[in-house]
Amino acid sequence: MTTTRLCRTFQTAPAGVARDDSAKYLRSGLAAEGWQAPDWLVPDLEDGTAPDRKEEALRNVRDLLPEYAPEFAGEIWPRVEWGYDDEAARERGRDQIATLAESVGEHLDGVVVPKVGRRADVEAAEAAVEAAARETGHDVELAVIVETARARSDLREIARLGTDSRLAALVFGPVDYAAELGGRAVGRRPTWPGLYEAMSNEASANDLLAIGGPFDRLFRERAGVTFYNGDEYAEHVEREARVGLDGSWSLHPNQTEQSNRIHLPTSDELREAVRKIAAFTEAKDDGTGAVSIDGQMVDEATFKGFENTVETVRAVHDARESQTRECYDADLLERALSVG
Amino acid sequence: MTTTRLCRTFQTAPAGVARDDSAKYLRSGLAAEGWQAPDWLVPDLEDGTAPDRKEEALRNVRDLLPEYAPEFAGEIWPRVEWGYDDEAARERGRDQIATLAESVGEHLDGVVVPKVGRRADVEAAEAAVEAAARETGHDVELAVIVETARARSDLREIARLGTDSRLAALVFGPVDYAAELGGRAVGRRPTWPGLYEAMSNEASANDLLAIGGPFDRLFRERAGVTFYNGDEYAEHVEREARVGLDGSWSLHPNQTEQSNRIHLPTSDELREAVRKIAAFTEAKDDGTGAVSIDGQMVDEATFKGFENTVETVRAVHDARESQTRECYDADLLERALSVG
Amino acid sequence: MTTTRLCRTFQTAPAGVARDDSAKYLRSGLAAEGWQAPDWLVPDLEDGTAPDRKEEALRNVRDLLPEYAPEFAGEIWPRVEWGYDDEAARERGRDQIATLAESVGEHLDGVVVPKVGRRADVEAAEAAVEAAARETGHDVELAVIVETARARSDLREIARLGTDSRLAALVFGPVDYAAELGGRAVGRRPTWPGLYEAMSNEASANDLLAIGGPFDRLFRERAGVTFYNGDEYAEHVEREARVGLDGSWSLHPNQTEQSNRIHLPTSDELREAVRKIAAFTEAKDDGTGAVSIDGQMVDEATFKGFENTVETVRAVHDARESQTRECYDADLLERALSVG
Known part of the structure; x- marks a missing residue:
């Protein structure tokens, strides 16, 4: 741990969902209290939001941040669209970054850019953030999700951007990553211990935060009863804490509570x-x-x-x-x- | 998995053995049917063939391929001699590549080059394949066996040859590798999870196939009875499938059947x-x-x-x-x- | 294993302690016999010696080596002060290296430099050793402790110094390393398997020795009785032997005996x-x-x-x-x- 900046919890909230209140999850993330309040809230404009709801999702972020952000004790980091192999997604991502910085830049700590590729692609994302920050005067930073084979291959070079750029955090994305490599849950899922070690090391070597990946088996069923899968998530977070990650990804207020507690010394x-x-x-x-x-x-x-x-x-x-x-x-x- | 090219099984067959029919194993590999037919058959001119049988082994390959290859549904990839620290072996390897391409090039998909060292050595192997392919007009590709400390050290740079060269696959060679590093079976054997992760990642980042290493404890003995070691091999293959390898190495028709089945989704x-x-x-x-x-x-x-x-x-x-x-x-x- | 140079045991001995005989541990390390004699004895001038005893510790090394070294069958490698982020420590380290080479250079095999950073920092340490060796005519070599995120990040580049420099060995320092990365003993301690694999590989690729890290839970307590923690240390050493390390770190004569035995084939x-x-x-x-x-x-x-x-x-x-x-x-x- 080379910094005491806190990110015990990185909670994503789909910013536009098919509900009466399409900002339901965003609102509850921003209003969470006590142990269920994440250190970082990540309004999700990417995979958690359907293609035809992207605009509504962006509107929700613009509408809710002025109301909730001043009272929110943690940091706010929207996830935008991106893709090293998808120029249209990158174009949308650049637009989302510019729009967010311009409209709610004073409430943002940074943006999360997913599916980055090799170092040149991360530099492109960093340039988009730098341009938006310069134009608006808001000190917006960058976190990237390491979830492609190319980003893992260039991890050391990507992390070295850290010391003199807006890059502030590395986040792991195991689902895309396993799909890229063709990893299969044969008996149990792959756990990528080498990647975890490298991410923790490169973050520490370059004063970045390192944040773990989501755990998506939120619920288990046994003998007809479905319940919150608290044991497996706790073990997941403990594994990430052991190797020196600063925080873990949360998909649910219960996960946020557990991760906040586990990343605090006993x-x-x-x-x-x-x-x-x-x-x-x-x-x-x-x-x-x-x-x-x-x-x-x-x-x-x-x-x-x-x-x-x-x-x-x-x-x-x-x-x-x-x-x-x-x-x-x-x-x-x-x-x-x-x-x- | 960035390609649907199949190599669930990489079965080596010594191409010249001390039997009445010195092509016994090569012939049975080429004639195998059903689940015992490998996706790739690798006639072995290297460690599986004694020094004084190399010529006979090469002759066997030249004799049998015209007869069997047209009916063989998989790919054919002979393993030639090579050694990053052995110029004589490299010279023999270049001759074997040229001879194979010239005599049976239309039946080959590629050649497997073992014991490569740093990237420059892989480039030398690639140049030999490129020369043979250009000279004969046959589209022969290259697979290298990662089994030296130097190749592991340069793995990222070696894999980056993939996108614009004849390199098509990375294969793991754990026996040579453990011997180079001095790894010992203390209690159990070393399993090299970091190397597996890196090989899967670099293959995916560069559109290469990644293939696991051989499992040589073919048989077990218990209470006087010796039998096929099917449980341990299956666990070995499952571990390779979990981390995203495209296929596993087989030394025996039973292993081929198990690997073909495990690398198929349940x-x-x-x-x-x-x-x-x-x-x-x-x-x-x-x-x-x-x-x-x-x-x-x-x-x-x-x-x-x-x-x-x-x-x-x-x-x-x-x-x-x-x-x-x-x-x-x-x-x-x-x-x-x-x-x- | 690319060399038969022995370092089954790397035993550190604080060179100046608060005892009647401040050279107590140094003396007992130099005088150890049988299985308790280490292959390498490392008189510790760094973390094992308090700041206000550094001079006394250096004096102890200068006093005892002429008496004991001629009879000591292993190698002698003092650990000096250093720190990639601490110029004062580097200055002290350069002085200690120069003083040791000048006063007892004929009894030294090398010096151990801890807390190195990226490759440039290792080159600085190597230059200090090279200067001392040239000036005194004694063939002193260098071992570095890999215990910072920067050294792990540059491990491949650092190891490549091996072939034409005074660098002879890579040693792991898990305690500083875990502290840098923020690793925590949640349930159990982190074990850094990826780092172990990389260290064994890069050492083999560059003709260096690779030596494991210390195990500091020397004693266990159960039902009121405290006893030597022989099982856990043996498992630690077995893990290091399995992955191809040449030797293990020892903090105690019992550890030296166990490591000497385990790094010998059964x-x-x-x-x-x-x-x-x-x-x-x-x-x-x-x-x-x-x-x-x-x-x-x-x-x-x-x-x-x-x-x-x-x-x-x-x-x-x-x-x-x-x-x-x-x-x-x-x-x-x-x-x-x-x-x-």
Whole structure:
């Protein structure tokens, strides 16, 4: 973790759906409270919105953001259309970026561009965002979805755009990705551990956020009863947290709650971090470089991991104090805010 | 899967063996029928043939192809000698490529070149194939075996030859590869998941086929009885199919049958694909971009995966109608051929 | 395995600690005998030594090496300070390298440089070693610890320095690495299989050694009793051996013993290798290129793996004859020394 910018949750909301209120999902995402409020809300103008509803969806975003965005504590990142192999989609994407920046640019943190290809294609997307930002004076950033074989092939080169461009985040898109490669759910689905490692690494090497892919088996059925698939989603998010991703994709308020919680250190993790930071600091003051605490060697390197834990808690505390107050007892939280 | 060119099975057959009929394995591979007929037959002039039988093996290929190839429904790809660190082997390989193209070029689809090194070495192999093809007028292609640390290191650059060269396929060679890296079967063998992911990705990014490595524990023994090791091979092939490889290597007619079957979608997979394509198409007609079917979110991205399933079935149906007729009931097959 | 240079164990010893004898760990590493003697001893001037003890630690190395190094059968590689993002640390590292080469250069095999960044930073470390070697006339080499996102990103380019530079080994540093990426022990720790594969591959492609990362849970507690965590460390080392690493990091004499033993082929492995080399050699003499032995196809490729096994045993036999005499019965060892 090379930044404390929060994106524990990247929640997409179809921006125009076939309902009485076509902005139903967008509205509920923007109005979500407590643990169900995502760190990033992503109004979806791409695959989640039918072709003949794109205009209505864009209108919904323009209509609702002025009303809801000022009260929304997280960031807002619409997903536009794009496609490395589809010039018409890129043209629509450029139009959507320009329109969004012009009409609701002050409420946007960035735009999410899907189905990018090799580095040159990402540069084209970045140029569209840069042009819209320059024209409107709004500081809009770029997140790209890594979901094509070409983007994975160029991942290292794409990420290196990070240090001096509007690129701020890499997001994984496993469904398109599996379809491009021909991956099949034989027994179980492919899990792409190599891609996850590379995405986490390249994001860290270039000060980008790294965000996981959606988990679409929202519900399970057993013995006639259908219920929210909370175990499998939690395992999915835990796997992403383990490898160092900053956050996970959510398709549902329940997923948002689980991802917000899992990407926050547990009480035990925080307690261990605080205790070992204190013990190691004391040992260092005594002239000891490495010390064995509860059977684990702690040195400068181990120490950094414990510092990360504390820094994440502090960032969440700044943004959503009610969450840290609920998760940690007052004494532990106090020590986390003051240690080191 | 970016192509519907079939290579569910890549069966090597030693082309000259110490038997009364030194072409025994080559002949049985060319004459195989039904599920035991490989999509690609690879007459082996390299490691499967002893040094003092190379000439006899080449003669066998030249003798048998005119007789068997016209009836053989799959492709024919002899494996020649090569070695990035062995100029004598490369010289023999160039001679074998030239001789094969000249004598039986009309029966060949390509040649398989093993033990390639960095990209420059693959370019040398490609130049040999290009020269032979130009000289004889036969459209011979190239498959390389990725089985050295240098080839793995340059995999991305090697694959990029794909779009404008005779390179058509990447094949994995785990035995040489493990020996180069010093990998050991401690408890179990190394499985190289990172290499598998990279090979599948780079093949898809450059319109190449990706083919798995051989599984050499053909037989197991238990309580005195030796029998075909069908479970372990099936698991090996399933792992390769999961990550998006187009086909698997076979060393035996039983392996060919299993690999042909596993790289064909199951009846349940096809049924789900057909049903969800129909439901999603209907939802799209109603103006819905994403729809939840049996608890799974289906959108344009998910849709592509289902299309892949149907396209593979159609390709096999074109090449081996008896296999699709056996695997799917008539109604399902009919819908697969007409849906979407 | 592209070299028979031994580094089954890379044991770090803090060079200056808060004890009556501040060289306690350094001394015991240099004086270790039998299975507890590491192939490489790494006197640690970096994270294992507190800031205000660095000078004392350096003095300990200068004092003890002339006394112990002549009798030490392995190699000696001090770890100096460095940091791709810390110019002061690099300055200290350059001084430490120069001082070590000048004062005890005849006892050193190389220096270990931690926290390197992209290739340019490794080139800077290599220039410091090259300058010290040139100035003193001692043939000092370089090992770098891969423990930052930048070094992992540039791993292929860094390793390519190997063929014409002083770079001799790549070592993994999982603790700093996990902290950089933000990896968390959610349920279990991240294991970075993709990095392991890449490190083994790039080392083999460039004639470098590849050495695993430390395992810091030295002790476990159960029902009130604390004991050496021998099972988990053994599994850690087995995983590293499986993927082709030449050796593992040790923090304790017990770890050194386990790693020395695991990176030596088992008696069964050696017996199989010797038997199959003999059977395959015989088959080749009979004009057979591939032969099925106990249900496994053996050809030139398989053969190489068996040769590796025998060569490792021979290298250990040369360096530590008591270890091979203990592990293999006399007849098997004799055959291993003479076969092939």
